[in-house]
Amino acid sequence: NAGVTQTPKFQVLKTGQSMTLQCAQDMNHEYMSWYRQDPGMGLRLIHYSVGAGITDQGEVPNGYNVSRSTTEDFPLRLLSAAPSQTSVYFCASSYGGGKDEQFFGPGTRLTVL
Amino acid sequence: ELKVEQNPLFLSMQEGKNYTIYCNYSTTSDRLYWYRQDPGKSLESLFVLLSNGAVKQEGRLMASLDTKARLSTLHITAAVHDLSATYFCAVVVSGSARQLTFGSGTQLTVLP
Numbered sequence: 625n626a627g628v629t630q631t632p633k634f635q636v637l638k639t640g641q642s643m644t645l646q647c648a649q650d651m652n653h654e655y656m657s658w659y660r661q662d663p664g665m666g667l668r669l670i671h672y673s674v675g676a677g678i679t680d681q682g683e684v685p686n687g688y689n690v691s692r693s694t695t696e697d698f699p700l701r702l703l704s705a706a707p708s709q710t711s712v713y714f715c716a717s718s719y720g721g722g723k724d725e726q727f728f729g730p731g732t733r734l735t736v737l
Numbered sequence: 738e739l740k741v742e743q744n745p746l747f748l749s750m751q752e753g754k755n756y757t758i759y760c761n762y763s764t765t766s767d768r769l770y771w772y773r774q775d776p777g778k779s780l781e782s783l784f785v786l787l788s789n790g791a792v793k794q795e796g797r798l799m800a801s802l803d804t805k806a807r808l809s810t811l812h813i814t815a816a817v818h819d820l821s822a823t824y825f826c827a828v829v830v831s832g833s834a835r836q837l838t839f840g841s842g843t844q845l846t847v848l849p
Binding site for chain 1: 741770772778779780782785825827835836837838839840841842
């Protein structure tokens with residue numbers, strides 16, 4: 625089991641560029657989510673998915689899109705990068721039903737110039 | 738809107754001492770998580786607390802949950818340097834689809 629994987633590990637963008645952060649899990653988890661972490665703060669939820677084909681917004685969704693075409697993958701798209709999106713991005717996944725532990729990926733450190 | 742507050746935000750303690758980190762939350766929750774994060778790393782799950790009065794222990798760390806007071810504590814016993822990290826609590830709102838709301842974290846430094 626690779627667990628939750630994220631690519632790339634690091635990325636530098638210019639303002640206005642677009643890109644996709646990749647997240648994949650091989651544990652057949654129903655629930656996947658994206659968080660961002662800014663210095664001195666806890667993680668904040670961007671978008672989440674409760675299963676393939678179903679996504680919803682979290683606390684800070686503006687400027688980001690997601691889709692969930694398969695159970696395994698949950699990519700996060702930055703449509704037009706802004707300096708305010710400089711952050712560390714974490715993907716997480718968990719089982720549905722009564723199992724509660726959430727597993728986090730290694731993170732993607734994004735800098736927008 | 739769910740608010741999660743941790744205190745203290747920064748904690749320096751001597752090896753061998755005991756201390757407690759507090760996590761207060763503002764609305765009904767049916768589960769609470771504690772995570773550890775080392776600098777530049779991802780989050781490591783420590784505890785999942787599911788019910789009022791739940792207590793879990795792993796090594797020198799013990800977590801408890803009081804849902805009536807909307808309070809969780811993470812108690813550190815006889816701290817060692819390896820426990821230096823940032824600790825986060827995170828709460829799931831009752832009835833939600835597992836969205837986590839995080840506290841700001843407690844940065845713990847254990848001094849020799």
